[in-house]
Amino acid sequence: MLSAFSPEAWARVWAFRDTFLLGLWTTVSTAVLAILLAFSLGLLFGLFSTGKIRLLRVIARVYVEIIQNTPIVLQLCFMYYALVYAKRSIGIAAAGILALGIYHGAYMAEVIRAGIEAIPKGQFEAAQSQGFSYIQQMGYIILPQSVKVILPPMVNQVVNLIKNTSCLYIIGGADLISQTYSFVTGASTGGAYGPAYIVCGVMFFCVCFPLSRLAGRWEERLKVRDRRAVAAVSSGPIPRRVIRRGQKP
C-alpha cells in the first residue's frame, strides 16, 4: 500500500486525473438530470397533496410514504434488476437518474407542500375572490410567496441528491465514487488510497459546500425576518414549517 502522503501516490492520482474528472462529470450530469426530474415530481405531488381532490392527495401521500421509508440503494436495485430481468433494461445511467429523481422527488414534494401550507389562508381566499383559477392562484399568488420558504430546504435536497449519486456504485455506475473505488483497487492503478479519497472528497465538497452554505444563509435570513415579524406583531411566533435536512416533515 502506498503511503497516503507519498509523492508517488499523488503522482499516480495525477497521472490518472482523467478518471476522476470523468467520474465528476458523470456525477454532476446525473445529478442535474435527476434534479430536474425530482423537481418536476416534487411540484406535481406537492400540488396534489395540497389540492382539493382527495384521490390525488391519497396518491401523493402513498408516493411520499413509500419512497421516504425505504432506502434509495434498495429502490435503485429493485428498479434496475426488475427492468433487466424483464428484458427492458434502460441502462445503469438512466436507472440511476430515474431512481434519484423519484427518491428526491418525494422529499421535494414535502418541501413544496410545506411551502404552500405556510401561506396564510387569507391569500387563497383573496386570490379566489379575484376570480383566479387554481392554476393562476398557485402560479401568481401562492408559489411566488412560498419560494423563499421552499428554497433553502430544496437546495439542501439538491446537496443530498448529489451525495446520493454514490448509490450507483452498487449496480456498477461510472460516478465519482465508483470511479474512485475502481481506481484505488485497480490492477495497474491501485494502492493510492489516501490521495484518491482526498481528491474525491474535495471534489464532492467543492460542489456541495457552496450549495449548503447558500441554503444555510437563506434559512438564517428567514429566521431573522420571522423574529422581526414576531417583535413587530408581538403575538407569538408565526407558525412556519420549514423542513430542514435530515428532518422529516
Added chain:
Amino acid sequence: MKKIVVSLMLALCLLLSAVALADDLPAGVQAIKDRGVLRVGSKVDVIGFGLQDTLTGEYSGLEVDIARKLAEILGVDIEFTPVTAATRGQLIDSGDLDMVLATFTITEERKEQWDFSSAYYTDYVSLLVESGSGIATLADLAGKTVGVSSGSTTARAVTEAMIAEGVITAPDYDRSLFDAATWTNGVSFRQYPDYPSISTALSGGEVDAFAMDMSTLAFYKNDSRSYVDAKFAPQDYGVCTKKGSDLSAWVEGYISAWLADGTIDALQVANNLK
C-alpha cells in the same frame, strides 16, 4: 540436467518444509498458531475454486482445500471471509486477513505490493456473450463495451489481446498507464463491484461481453450464453500474503512442495478442474 534441477528443487522444498515444520516457527506464523485460527480470504462464487453455499455457509473448491491443508498443518481452525477483486488487497494490507486464495492472479505490479506463492493453477481470460449477439471472435468486439470486475487485470488483458490480434491499433500503448475507466480505443469497459452485477449487466444489454477468467465465467454460463472463440492472457493464481511477512516463505514452502509431489494435481482433479 533437467533431472538434477528438479531434484535440487525438490530438496529445496523439503528443506523449506522441514524448516517450516521445525518447532520454532517464524514469528508471524507462530502468531497465527497462538491465535488458533487462520484467516483466509476466498471467493464465494467461483465453482471449483471458492464457492460458498450462502445459507449453510459451507465452502468448497480447490482454494478452500489448499487453505484447509495449511490450517491443518498449523493445527488451527480456519475462517473464510468472502472477498472480491476489489476488496482482497485491502484486507491483506489492513492485516484483517492472513492470506488470500481468491483466484488472485500473480502480476509484476502486484508483486511489488504483496507476496505471492508459486502458482497453484493457471487459468485464461475469455469472454462470455449472449448467443444472439453475433459476437464470436475478438474481431467482433471492435467498438463494443465489455464488463469487467473493478480491481481485476482483465480489462488490460482484453485490450492487449485485441492489440495482438490487430483488432486495435495502439502504437503508443503504455500498459502502466492503462485505465479501464478511460480507455476508448476500439473497445470500452465498464467496471462492476462484483460478478453478479456484470452478469446482470450482460443480461440487461448494458455490456456486450463479460470478460473474466474462465473459471469464473463458468458460473455465469447458461444455455443462452456462449464463449467468444479466444483464450488469452494466462492467469497464474497464487496465495497472496502481506509483503515481507514471514508467513510468505512458510506458505511458499508448502505450495512448492505440493506442486512437486502431485498433491495440488490431485486436488485439481478432485475439484473437476482437470
Added chain:
Amino acid sequence: MSDLQASLAMIRQPAVLQYLLRGVVFTLIISLIAVLLGILLGSVLALLRNYGTRHPVARVFRRISIIYIELFRNTPLLLWIFICLVFCPVPSFLNRKMFGLNSAADVKLLFKAAVALTLFTSSVIAEIIRGGLNSVAEGQFEAGHAQGFNMVQIMVYIVLPQAYRNVIPTLLSQVITTIKDSSYLANVAVIELMARTKTIMSAAGRYNGTGTIHVSDVFVLFGLAALIYFVINFALSCAVRAMQKRMKRAPVRPQTT
C-alpha cells in the same frame, strides 16, 4: 410451477428467511448504535459550535467542530465507508469471530462500517441539536447565572435537557434516515439486510429451483426487503408525527416576552 410460485417458495425456505431476518437485526442494531453514539458526539460538536466563542482555546475547538460538521455533511457516506475500511483502526478485542458472523474479518468490517456511519450521522445530529439549543430561550441562561451556576452546569442541567426535549421527534426521524443509510454498507460487506437480499438475489437461480433468475424473483426478494424497511420506518414516522402533534398542543417552551 409458475415463476412467481417458485420465487415465493424461495423465500418460504426457513434457511433463506432466517438469513434475511438476521440481516434485519444487524440493520437495526447498527443504526441504533450509530444514532446513540451520534447523539453523544453530536451534542459535543453542537455545544462547541454554538458556545465556544469566549476562550481562545474554545474558539479553536469551535473551528474544528465547524470543519467536522461541514466536511461530513458535504461528502457522501459511501466515501467515509471506503475511507474507514482502509484507515480505521480496530480494537484487538474485536479481532475474533462473534455476533454470529462468519469470520473475524467480517466483525472488523462491521466495526469499521459502523464507525463510518456513526461519524457521518453525528454531523447531522450535531445540526439537529444545535437547532434545539437555539430554541432554548436566552432567559434560561440568565436564570441559570442568577442561581450561581457555571457554564457547564447551565448546559447540563438547564439548556441540554430542554434542547433534547425540543428535538426528540427530529432525532427519532434521524433513526429512520440512519436505517436507510445503513444500506450503503451493502457495498462493502454482507452483514445487514440490503446486502443479504442482494446476495440471495445473485444466486436466486439456485434457490428458486428453476436454475435461472426471473423477474418475479426481483419483485419477491426486493419487495420483501422493501416491505421490511417500510414497516419499521413507517411505524417510526407515525411515532414522530404523534409526538409532533402532542408537542404542538402543549408547548413546553417558555416564551420570551
